[in-house]
Amino acid sequence: MEHLKQHFNCFSQARGLRAQYLPPGTYLFTRFGIFNPTVVYDHLGEIFSALIFGSFIFCIFLYIKGHVAPSSTDSGSSGNLIIDFYWGMELYPRIGKNFDIKVFTNCRFGLMSWAVLAVTYCIKQYEVNGKVSDSMLVNTTLMLVYVTKFFWWEAGYWNTMDIAHDRAGFYICWGCLVWVPSVYTSPGMYLVNHPVNLGTQLAVYILVAGILCIYINYDCDRQRQEFRRTNGKCKVWGKAPSKIEATYTTTSGETKTSLLLTSGWWGLSRHFHYVPEILAAFFWTVPALFNHFLPYFYVVFLTILLVDRAKRDDDRCRSKYGGKMSAYDNVVSGKLKLKGKALDVKAGGIKKKKKHKKQHQDFQSTQNDLSSASGGSKEVSVDPNEEDINDADKSSGEGKASHYDDHLTPAERRYIEQREQLDVHRLAKQANKSHRDRIQDFNQYLANMSEHYDIPKVGPG
Structure with missing residues (x-):
């Protein structure tokens, strides 16, 4: 594993950024008449058809090789041919x-x-219309910035779910x-x-x-990458990072x-880095405005893909x-609430919030009823936040009250x-x-005894 990681880092640094010379090289080939890249656009149907068929054959090769x-x-097999073909046999083939x-x-x-x-489409629009629209410039620029960001950060890609x-x-x-x-x-x-034609002002806004x-x-991924590289001994937004130490056991039994x-960024939300990625895709799509759904299919697909990836990562x-x-x-x-609404459990998993305001309102209502029944006396107030006492304490209190009845003031x-x-x-309220309601109270009691939200629940019976 470590050998593969070192190989990947070396490979990415040596060739990843150099790959970015290819798009401007494509433009220069066009500029000097060496090669016309618009021929790629003219044969997209044949190219994509060949990729669909050839890639399918390639996946069969990977299945056999695994x-x-x-x-x-x-590597290994799940025992199901379809699953092995779809998910793959090897992690690092x-x-x-x-x-x-x-x-x-x-x-x-x-x-x-x-x-x-992206560059080819830009050149093709120039060939067709004699100019490149500002919407195409925004789209192409943002895509190239994103791909450049990827190759700059490519070593960190090793730790993602894809790899x-x-x-x-x-x-x-x-x-x-x-x-x-x-x-x-x-x-x-x-x-x-x-x-x-967006106009200069709108085009600049979308581009920025x-x-x-x-x-x-990029900064989200860089922040986590630096945190891992330094084993948590770094600065995050100018301060020492907060972290949780989580132990796990490997398949070999090692802890x-x-x-x-x-x-x-990682304290704002679970999988927060997916939010700017989806928004970036939206901003290089929105120059097409909203005349057709086709350009936005990618944004919808990416959103579904990342939500599913977030769920798989949570489960893992x-x-x-x-x-x-x-x-x-x-x-x-x-965080993404993928398992439904969580019960009202605090971090310690033991205490629940006391609804003082509701208790106070119930107490005032009861107090008013009792005052009306006793002739409207309102001289004595009882603390609404005082905890209920158990039956033993009540019986003891009642005995003391009657025992010292002669010594009490009115x-x-x-x-x-x-x-x-x-x-x-x-007691009458509980009896009614x-x-x-009793089952719900019991489920809440069980939830307060555990730090997990997905414990089995008791049915209504």
Whole structure:
């Protein structure tokens, strides 16, 4: 694993950023008549058809390779042919010593084709209309900024779900070889024949907003990457980061500890980095305005993809860290509530909030009723925040009241009488509770005894 990581970092630094020379090189080839990239646009149907078929054959090859010649021990079969084909057999498949298949499909082909096609669509619009619209310029610029950000941060991509957890199968490889160049670039493809004139002011606003979202997305990933690199010994927004130490057990039985960052961007919400990523996609799509749904298919797809990824990541972390994830949920607010509404449980899992205001209102209502029944006396007030006493204390108190009855003042007698009437009223109220209300109270009691929200619940019977 460590060898693969060092290989990936070296590979990304040596070739990842150099890949960004390809889009401007495409423009220069056009400028000097060496090569006309618009021929790519003219044959998109044939190109995408070949990619669909060829990538399917490639996924079959990966399935067979995973069974016959896996590259590492991070491989295996689920016993289901369809699942193995779709999710993949190997986590880090390689051909030879230096060709990493996932690095090629995800980074070299997928992201580079995204950048090249973005520039190609821009050049094609110039060829068709004699000029490039400001909407196309905003779209192309934001896409190139995003892809450049990716290659700059490519070493951190190693720790994402795509590389570290999702195996190389149809889901990842076919998606990067076919879905990325066809769907991810679709807003620019639409603008080729549907140019929109935004005006300088609106175009600048959209461009700045998109770049800001891309930067926030980058800073989120950089913040977590630096936190992991320094083992939590770094500054996050100028302060020492807050964190949770979560232990887990590996498949070999070894106990390890992970640090979960709970400050900075990662203290705002669970999976906050997905928010600016979706917004960035929206901002390089919105130059097409709202005349057709087609450009926004990518934004809708990306939102569904990232919500599903967030859920899978939550499930994986809960399985890996157990109860520590409940502590993480209590620290980091705004998480995706994927399991329904949580019960009212505090961080400690023991105490529940006391609704003082409601208790005070109930007490005042009861007090008024008792005062009316006793002739409107309002001289004595009882603390509404005082805890209920148990039956033993009440019987003891009643005995003492009658025993010392001769020594009590009239005000003390009225206080004891009203207190007894309040106890009677409380017991009557409990006796009138329905079976469903009692079950709900019991479920809340069980929830307060545990730090987990997904404990089994007692049915209404």
